[in-house]
Each structure stands twice: as structure tokens, then as C-alpha cells.
Amino acid sequence: xxxxxxxxxxxxxxxxxxxxxxxxxxxxxxxxxxxxxxxxxxxxxxxxxxxxxxxxxxxxxxxxxxxxxxxxxxxxxxxxxxxxxxxxxxxxxxxxxxxxxxxxxxxxxxxxxxxxxxxxxxxxxxxxxxxxxxxxxxxxxxxxxxxxxxxxxxxxxxxxxxxxxxxxxxxxxxxxxxxxxxxxxxxxxxxxxxxxxxxxxxxxxxxxxxxxxxxxxxxxxxxxxxxxx
Amino acid sequence: xxxxxxxxxxxxxxxxxxxxxxxxxxxxxxxxxxxxxxxxxxxxxxxxxxxxxxxxxxxxxxxxxxxxxxxxxxxxxxxxxxxxxxxxxxxxxxxxxxxxxxxxxxxxxxxxxxxxxxxxxxxxxxxxxxxxxxxxxxxxxxxxxxxxxxxxxxxxxxxxxxxxxxxxxxxxxxxxxxxxxxxxxxxxxxxxxxxxxxxxxxxxxxxxxxxxxxxxxxxxxxxxxxxxx
Numbered sequence: 001x002x003x004x005x006x007x008x009x010x011x012x013x014x015x016x017x018x019x020x021x022x023x024x025x026x027x028x029x030x031x032x033x034x035x036x037x038x039x040x041x042x043x044x045x046x047x048x049x050x051x052x053x054x055x056x057x058x059x060x061x062x063x064x065x066x067x068x069x070x071x072x073x074x075x076x077x078x079x080x081x082x083x084x085x086x087x088x089x090x091x092x093x094x095x096x097x098x099x100x101x102x103x104x105x106x107x108x109x110x111x112x113x114x115x116x117x118x119x120x121x122x123x124x125x126x127x128x129x130x131x132x133x134x135x136x137x138x139x140x141x142x143x144x145x146x147x148x149x150x151x152x153x154x155x156x157x158x159x160x161x162x163x164x165x166x167x168x169x170x171x172x173x174x175x176x177x178x179x180x181x182x183x184x185x186x187x188x189x190x191x192x193x194x195x196x197x198x199x200x201x202x203x204x205x206x207x208x209x210x211x212x213x214x215x216x217x218x219x220x221x222x223x224x225x226x227x228x229x
Numbered sequence: 230x231x232x233x234x235x236x237x238x239x240x241x242x243x244x245x246x247x248x249x250x251x252x253x254x255x256x257x258x259x260x261x262x263x264x265x266x267x268x269x270x271x272x273x274x275x276x277x278x279x280x281x282x283x284x285x286x287x288x289x290x291x292x293x294x295x296x297x298x299x300x301x302x303x304x305x306x307x308x309x310x311x312x313x314x315x316x317x318x319x320x321x322x323x324x325x326x327x328x329x330x331x332x333x334x335x336x337x338x339x340x341x342x343x344x345x346x347x348x349x350x351x352x353x354x355x356x357x358x359x360x361x362x363x364x365x366x367x368x369x370x371x372x373x374x375x376x377x378x379x380x381x382x383x384x385x386x387x388x389x390x391x392x393x394x395x396x397x398x399x400x401x402x403x404x405x406x407x408x409x410x411x412x413x414x415x416x417x418x419x420x421x422x423x424x425x426x427x428x429x430x431x432x433x434x435x436x437x438x439x440x441x442x443x444x445x446x447x448x449x450x451x452x453x454x455x456x457x458x
Contacts, residue, residue, distance in 0.1 A: 089320030091317035091318030091319065091405075092323070095325045095327070097399065097400060098393070099324055101391075101399075162335070174323065175323050176323030177323075
């Protein structure tokens with residue numbers, strides 16, 4: 001039986017924009033494992049309560065339940081060792097975790113300023129009150145005020161990508177000569193604005209831009225073909 | 230013959246505080262390779278001109294000359310494959326490069342605000358004019374103004390360490406279960422204030438603090454025993 005993955009969806013169930021869910025989907029594709037995704041909305045916490053998590057992705061593999069994107073990557077690596085390694089080999093896992101931490105605490109929090117209102121626009125109407133209340137509490141301001149004047153915040157955001165940019169100026173992929181989970185972490189983040197926003201976060205002459213183009217070609221254009229709204 | 234390493238020194242030739250040189254010295258220790266360090270001052274550019282670089286570290290191994298800390302790590306890894314791997318294995322090199330880029334572009338630029346005046350204080354008198362002029366041009370202000378009110382900048386600096394902190398809350402070393410070059414990169418940075426400054430950059434309850442203590446024990450306390458001024 002194919003695995004199943006609870007995957008954040010918009011009002012249109014085909015619209016899937018969660019950076020953390022994209023990490024899991026690219027990891028499954030890298031391992032060549034089929035998955036059936038189950039559209040999930042922010043307020044359907046009861047649906048995944050059995051997992052112990054209130055957030056997606058949640059992976060189901062037979063009788064196993066694995067929440068959290070990093071835990072999913074490690075699970076897939078350990079449970080399917082004969083498939084291509086997500087870390088290029090055992091030694092890649094620990095330093096990739098640093099990149100994962102950087103994406104969680106620098107890249108995604110920096111990016112959300114540019115996509116927050118778009119998330120609100122595309123989510124299921126039943127999620128809107130929850131989304132507005134929880135995010136306005138988290139950011140201490142209204143959604144509208146938080147996303148105001150994105151151009152003003154763009155230079156600092158682009159500056160925060162410097163470690164990514166200098167790495168990709170030196171090697172074709174974050175994982176080295178071939179893409180692996182290090183790349184899917186960051187590609188997942190870029191799928192977020194890609195699926196729901198028209199705002200251009202990086203410029204065509206940025207080494208990150210060319211890397212993203214290469215990554216969007218992976219797995220028969222899996223990232224590129226994702227529905228956008 | 231032992232290798233030789235040009236290593237930035239203060240007025241006291243025993244005082245060695247360059248984060249990039251520390252990376253190279255820890256890498257050599259990890260490989261179990263003896264090295265003779267040669268004290269070098271900022272203005273002795275003619276002494277290392279043969280290397281093509283104006284900065285240290287510069288490593289000499291027989292008839293080979295290798296400048297740049299990352300290039301030195303890669304050289305040692307490739308030239309001495311039977312010694313313990315600096316990357317825990319081949320797959321660790323590429324993602325470690327991201328951490329190296331982060332340290333070069335986030336950690337060290339963030340830290341220099343707290344050590345710049347101390348560098349000026351400890352360097353050889355012949356270096357002082359060069360150091361003041363080049364740094365005041367780089368930072369667009371006087372040394373004294375750049376380092377003013379360090380307490381004001383401390384929260385943002387500690388915040389910038391979040392990816393490091395969350396990684397070290399999840400695993401004992403940046404390289405995983407055992408220290409390797411990923412750890413030496415960051416330890417090198419912390420040797421900078423350790424050798425020349427009394428300012429406390431991290432608090433004892435920070436996971437980074439406990440990690441640094443573990444790292445200072447490595448190689449018979451090599452980092453801990455370094456001369457401080």
C-alpha cells in the first residue's frame with residue numbers, strides 16, 4: 001500500500017503550499033516512494049490528533065505514524081536504506097540538520113512577511129478566523145500591517161540569503177554535485193511563494209535563482225508543475 | 230618534515246586569535262598532523278605573496294602551498310584520506326560548506342563588533358595604522374564608534390545564533406555524535422573573543438555554551454590552553 005501524507009491544502013484541495021509538506025514530498029520522490037496525499041486544513045486538528053501533532057506533514061507508512069518534516073526525512077532514510085540516500089550518505093545527516101535549523105529559524109520567518117496575506121487569501125474559508133487570530137497574536141500586529149511595504153523588507157531578506165548564495169556560487173547543489181535533502185529543505189521554502197504569490201523574491205542574476213530553476217526540473221518538474229493560485 | 234602554517238599573531242607572537250587560522254589548526258589536529266606555526270602580522274603581505282593570498286591561514290606541505298581555510302580543510306581531507314575524516318565521510322563535505330558560509334557571512338561579521346577594539350589593542354604596533362585605516366573604511370566609521378555600546382547589539386547577535394542553538398539542542402556536535410570540521414569552523418570563531426576579550430557573548434544556560442566547553446576539551450584542551458591577552 002502506498003504511504004499517505006497529510007498535506008496542507010487551500011480552499012482548492014489541489015493547492016498545496018506548505019514548505020514543510022514540500023520537504024516531505026520531495027524526500028519521498030527522492031526515495032522513489034509512492035505517496036497518496038490527503039488534503040488537510042489548518043483547523044482540522046482533530047483529524048491528525050492521533051499523531052500527537054497539531055501540524056502537518058504527518059506521514060503514515062503501514063502501521064507507523066511520523067509527524068514533523070525532519071523526523072520524516074530521518075525515518076525514510078533509516079527505513080529505506082537501499083533507496084538513494086537523502087543525505088548523500090550517513091555523514092551528510094548532521095550538517096544538513098544545521099541547514100534545516102537555518103531554514104526553520106531564518107529563511108521561513110523571513111519569507112512569511114511576503115506570503116502571509118496570500119496564505120489568508122487562498123485558505124479554506126473555515127480556516128480564516130483561526131489563521132488571522134493565531135498569526136496576529138504571533139506577530140503582534142494585524143495581517144495587513146505585517147505584510148505592508150514588502151519592498152522595504154526585501155533588501156534585508158535578500159541579505160539574509162547570503163550563506164545560501166555563497167554556497168551555491170561554489171557548488172551546484174547544497175548537497176554537492178547532486179541534489180538531496182539539503183536542497184529539498186530550501187526548495188520547499190521557495191515553493192511557498194511560488195504557489196501563492198506573484199512577488200519576485202530573488203533576481204534572475206542571483207545564483208539562487210539558477211539553482212531553483214535546476215531544482216524545479218527535478219522529478220520530471222514536480223515542483224514546477226505544482227498548482228499556483 | 231612537519232607542515233608549516235602562517236598564523237596571525239599579536240604583538241606577543243604567542244597570541245594567536247584568528248578564527249580562520251584556528252579552523253586550520255583544529256583541522257590539522259583532527260587529522261593528527263604535526264604543524265609548525267609561523268607568526269604573521271597583518272602588514273606582512275610580502276611574506277606570503279608567493280601564495281597568491283594576502284591573508285592567512287596559508288599552509289605549506291612539502292612543495293605545496295594552500296591558502297584559505299576551506300581550501301586547507303579540503304586539501305587535508307583529500308591528501309590524507311587514511312586519517313580521520315574532517316567531514317565524517319564524503320557526504321558531509323557539501324552541507325558543511327553551507328555552515329562555513331554561514332560562519333563567514335553571519336557569525337564572524339556579527340562577532341567582530343565585540344572584538345574589533347581588542348584586536349587593535351593586541352596587534353603589533355606596526356600593524357595599527359593599517360588595521361585602523363582598512364577597518365574604518367570597511368565599516369564606514371571609527372573603530373571606537375563601531376564597538377560602542379556592545380550591550381545594545383548583544384540581543385541581535387544572540388538571536389543570530391538561533392540555527393546553531395537549535396542544532397546543538399538536538400545533537401551533541403554540529404558534525405553529529407563526534408566533532409569534526411563543522412564544529413571547528415564555529416569553535417574557531419569563538420576562539421576569537423576567547424583569546425582577546427573579556428566580554429561574555431553567550432550565557433551559561435545556552436546549549437552553545439555547553440558545546441563550547443566540550444569542544445575546548447578536545448585535543449587535550451588545545452583551544453582552552455591558547456594564550457589569552
